Amino acid sequence: MRFRSTRLLVIALTNIVFLASPATAQEKSIVVSSTTSTEQSGLFEFMLPIFKMKTGINVKVVAVGTGQALDIGRRGDADVVFVHDKPAEEKFVEEGFSTKRNEVMYNDFVLIGPQSDPARIGGGKDIQAALQKIATAQAPFISRGDKSGTHAAELRYWKSAGITVLPTQTWYKETGSGMGPALNTASAMNGYILADRATWLSFKNRGDLVILVQGDPKLFNQYGVMLVNPAKFPHVKKTEGQTFIDWLISKNGQDVIASYQIGGEQLFFPNAKK
16 A cells, blocks of 8 residues: 555656646747848847846847838747837738837947048048939949838938839849848948948948948938737737847846947947836
8 A cells, every 4th residue: 555655646746846847837938020121230139138137028039121020020920020020010900900119229320431442432420412412423332122110211311312222233233132132242242231330240241341431310210129919810829929028128128239239339229217
């Protein structure tokens, strides 16, 4: 009888250990579709382990252009969308794919080009004037051409400068790629390119490229985060996704974002509305 009781106790304890084992427990995780700049700048690599340590939630990032990231959300293939094209984000909410857009952080765009600067734009602050000079000189300009937030901003700047750009123009090159590969192309061709400052600071293959135009208020670059609407897609992990958003806009999350630097320079500036 004692042997049978002992055996039952061992089985019960084994089952408890088995059920509690991290290897068998289902991991809490979410999918975040996001712009390439948050990944290629190193922000996610820096930030997400801190978030996981605090919440136990693993974040799986799909890093693509903002347009593609929003489309992933529209298909219900992500729980959270974290991007940087405010007009497109507001449209995403208006269409019912999310119920709220939360501002998280900002940085700025910079216009980069070769030190030789054939269009003579260096030292200026006016993005429209700089683009007009590049178009007049027909100097090589590299565009992401991928419907990303950076690409959308670039097209707005060309439009406000009164210039129509077409892929058929020999000096205007669309890569259809993320920020890093587009910067590689600009470096290889000694061309001009619009980039977010964060990706530029983390970019190693600069060649002859330098920042030539910066500081124009129009170059402000805001990032927003949205929970994909669980009313449209019941499989969306509402609790875990909202936990991620709440952490990003909390004091702790904002402090983590502010603390991320490369070479002593801060890449993103938190500005979540309290």
